[in-house]
Amino acid sequence: MTLQWEQLVVDAADPVALGRWWAEALGWVVVADAADEYEIRPAPDRLPGLLFVPVPDGKAVKNRLHLDFRPDDQQAEVARLLALGARPADVGQGDETWVVLADPEGNEFCVLSSRRA
The missing domain is CATH 3.10.180.10 (2,3-Dihydroxybiphenyl 1,2-Dioxygenase, domain 1)
Structure with a gap:
């Protein structure tokens, strides 16, 4: 199969x-x-x-499934996504190495720390 x-x-x-x-x-x-x-x-x-x-119906609670992205440059990618219309999101993550953002309809996704050589 x-x-x-x-x-x-x-x-x-x-x-x-x-x-x-x-x-x-x-x-x-x-x-x-x-x-x-x-x-x-x-x-x-x-x-x-x-x-x-x-x-x-609109989104009401935290996503049960979300996408994670690993960029070459986390700060630059977060800035680019915010400029496109993403917004910071707090899902209770605290102080972590990843950044949680939400798309224009509120769906959370994470921008992970940059890849290391």
């Missing part, structure tokens, strides 16, 4: 706007741009992707 990770589905009030934000944040390409299914991937034929779908 073979199992391949196809995509992570993200509930969104505005799938197109949130999908565009993540495409810009990650430098990914749009592979489906319908209002009810907006999908981005690292490249058109590369998996996994992020699929944004509409939901009527």
Whole structure:
């Protein structure tokens, strides 16, 4: 039996706007741009992707699943993401080596410390 990770589905009030934000944040390409299914991937034929779908209710609590990103330069990446519209998030993490941010709809994600040579 073979199992391949196809995509992570993200509930969104505005799938197109949130999908565009993540495409810009990650430098990914749009592979489906319908209002009810907006999908981005690292490249058109590369998996996994992020699929944004509409939901009527807003986000109410901390995510049970979140993405972690490890940049070359944590401070520069955090500054870039904040300039794109992310905002700092407090999920009770305290003083850690990672930075917790939230996307425009409040979904938390972490920017880990920079890679060491």
